[in-house]
Amino acid sequence: VVAPDFGSVAFVSRANPAYPLQVQPLAGGEPTTLASGLNEFGFLRWSPDSSRLAFVEFPFGGPRQVWLVRRDGQGLRNLGLGAAPAWSPDGSRLAFNGRADEVFVVNADGDEQRQLGVGDDLHWSPDGSELAFVTPDNTPAPNALMVASAEGGAPTTLAQGVGRLLGWTPDGAQLAYLSGGSDASLLLVGRGGGAPTRLAPSWFIDTLRW
Numbered sequence: 297v298v299a300p301d302f303g304s305v306a307f308v309s310r311a312n313p314a315y316p317l318q319v320q321p322l323a324g325g326e327p328t329t330l331a332s333g334l335n336e337f338g339f340l341r342w343s344p345d346s347s348r349l350a351f352v353e354f355p356f357g358g359p360r361q362v363w364l365v366r367r368d369g370q371g372l373r374n375l376g377l378g379a380a381p382a383w384s385p386d387g388s389r390l391a392f393n394g395r396a397d398e399v400f401v402v403n404a405d406g407d408e409q410r411q412l413g414v415g416d417d418l419h420w421s422p423d424g425s426e427l428a429f430v431t432p433d434n435t436p437a438p439n440a441l442m443v444a445s446a447e448g449g450a451p452t453t454l455a456q457g458v459g460r461l462l463g464w465t466p467d468g469a470q471l472a473y474l475s476g477g478s479d480a481s482l483l484l485v486g487r488g489g490g491a492p493t494r495l496a497p498s499w500f501i502d503t504l505r506w
């Protein structure tokens with residue numbers, strides 16, 4: 297995975313039996329080992345400023361774990377059981393899913409972990425102040441579109457019957473999602489809630505670009 301500044305590439309080396317996670321300058325030179333001996337790695341996610349890398353470890357026979365490390369290989373931290381790390385647009389925070397679909401947020405250095413709710417399909421608002429997610433099937437209010445402040449507090453429900461969250465509009469005023477059920481549609485709902493706007497049937501919609 298190439299860093300956002302195009303200066304380095306992160307990869308798992310298959311030339312070493314330990315399958316280390318390494319970073320190498322694209323201009324050439326020796327690679328830096330970020331982690332090794334932790335089993336398989338995946339979901340490599342660079343911070344927007346290319347200073348840190350979040351990734352997921354897949355232990356043999358065990359649950360996934362989220363890790364965070366600086367580009368120079370220092371500061372390796374285990375953030376706990378989970379998956380799907382997602383950086384805020386400004387790189388100041390990292391969100392990820394816990395083992396039971398909890399939504400966690402930490403600061404860029406891994407400190408101040410807090411739970412925002414329960415859900416998956418994490419999407420940061422354009423200004424990085426809020427996180428949108430969809431509650432899973434096994435919750436009291438399943439398939440609900442929720443928005444929570446990155447600082448914490450109770451999340452707000454914006455829509456029900458959500459099949460898939462597509463993301464925020466560029467101005468952060470609305471969210472696009474696909475409804476579930478037999479009348480599947482592409483819809484927009486305002487950040488303040490209210491009745492969603494139906495844009496089109498969603499049978500053949502896979503991605504959305506603004």
